[in-house]
Amino acid sequence: MFILAEMKNVTRITPELFNVNLNEAVAGELNKKLANKVVLNVGLCIALFDITSIKDSFIIPGDGASHTIVHFRYIVFRPFMEEILIGKIRSCSQEGVHVTLGFFDDILIPPSALQHPSKFNETEQAWVWEYDTGDGGKHDLFMDSGETIRFRVTGETFTETCPAGPSGIQESQEGIENKVPYSLTGSINEPGLGLLSWWDN
């Protein structure tokens, strides 16, 4: 679920950081720039893993800061397709079951990927798996928020989110707010997937 990404960056070190060790200053800047951010087609950046090389620093006329080319590796959250993950149910809605890992929230299990047959219970605001007991009866298995759930990652979507435009354009403003840079799609329609409590008898 975690990978290493190799990246290169020209890091600007402002003069007030000239007293600290260059490596530490660069590491601090890289973490400030990337930690907890989604990089398009890479994933959610967690923390700097290591710096592989630092080139000579140079200065640019008119700027007191130093600029350094650094190659580094970053820990990135990006599960591979078909990976089995364990998370918690954040909420249920008509669109499906929303799952969170604590540090990553944008996981949706659409209704078509739930155990079959499942239906949405409006009063409880929860999805229910109508488990067929085999003797004609059925047993309702609720998917309440907060429950631990095991799911398979089946899809990922990266969306380019641009900085908000001029405030005059009302319509586009709304669109931007709803944009999620990185989201995952999951499925639980196989035996063994779903709430952990369903399977550990």
Next chain:
Amino acid sequence: MEIINSNAASLSNYEVFIHLQKIKESKKKQKGQLATITYETLRYLEETPSKSQTNTSITQCLKELQKFNLNKTEKLMLINSPPSTPLEIQLMIEESEERLTEEQVQEILSILNKHFPFLVPVKMENEENSE
């Protein structure tokens, strides 16, 4: 910024856990987004078995799993969330019915259980096919 290789290597949960713990314990006070994401990720990882894994237990376990001819991602999943039932193995290993015999599945489970004993004990023949 330039991305040279967006997927240079896979990391196990254990490696990430150890690395984040080092960040958390370093003398320097972490601030901003880094503090948030390390805290949240650690909280998630603390609930996974990676908390009680060690370097040696993982390498030993992987050595013993070698003979089963599993691919890298399958082994990664077995290490990240060690299964305790044959049903879970079925989920993690593609076409496990054809590639592994029932004895081999039991053997994998006992290897995992030996190296990561903090897991729930292996339930014998308790597989339930709901279909």
